[in-house]
Amino acid sequence: MESHLTFLYFAYGSNLLKERLQLKNPSATIHCVARLKDYNLVFGNHKGLASDRWHGGVATIERSSGAEVWGVVWRMNMADLESLDSQENVRLGAYSPVEVSVKTQGQELNCRTYIMNCCVYAPPSPQYLKVIVMGAEQNGLPKDYQEKLRAIQTNQYEGHLPMMADLERAMRRAKERANHRSDA
Template identity: 55%
Template sequence: YLDLKIPRSVPWKLIFLHWFHLQDFKLDFGHHQGRTSPVWHGGTATIVQSPGDEVWGVVWKMNTSNLSSLDKQEGVADGIYVPIEVNVHTPAGKVLTCRSYQMRDYVRGPPSPQYKKVICMGAKQNSLPTEYQKKLEAIETNNYAGPVPIFEEIEAAVKESKT
């Protein structure tokens, strides 16, 4: 997640713990039941088991009393995502059990360029390994060129944070 996106969509406090890698999974993109995201105009992220692959990301700590709100934000009640527990590895070799979300009934589909850019910005902001950042940059998009209001909000927040 791009740090600037979190305060807009999450009404609780998150604490950055570590970046991590998740073994035997890969990042994929798709449409829940084949329907394109009306927010992002393309596929959205999920993780799928894939022996030999790995996903890099960030671990955030939050109060468990806020899990129902997080589930709501992630579309659990709508049946879009299901929460799963995964064991991730920190740079120090520590294994943490974390909550992640996996898209249900998804049909593979590329993300919009705007969605991909937010993912790449988050990877850069959180100093994920350069090779993984290059892999994210190489993700093919659907070339959607229309307006994406949430992306425009995020871009404005990034510019504001730099001033």
């Protein structure tokens, strides 16, 4: 795989979950787990406008000396860049793409990630937090970091989220494919 045809993307929110990221970005393959130093994971809404998709605050990162955010580095085809930018509402100005340097097993990688503009703090919905926690478990983020994620207070929203149905279908399909492979 030629590197100029791919890019590295550091995910720290709902895109930790492979099935979530691959809904619109099928080329994404896990590269490694990594740590971003001097940043903190926070939740909020762009200009205070709640996410229709998640009914609560969504993840972003902000500079914070001594803090750290764990996430997944995905290798993706350049062809998926526009789709990823669209998912992050870059054109609407909700998030800006930035280059960050993350640490993994003794090496540093430069990755694309996204930071919310005009963030107004707001707790996430339980459903959104669940997707993040599932992604952290799926990719083996450090146990203490997973505990920290589980302890985040939510807004206790209990309504229906179409995104959760999409994800559950994608996860069922992935499980069925895995079962077919093990039967062969």
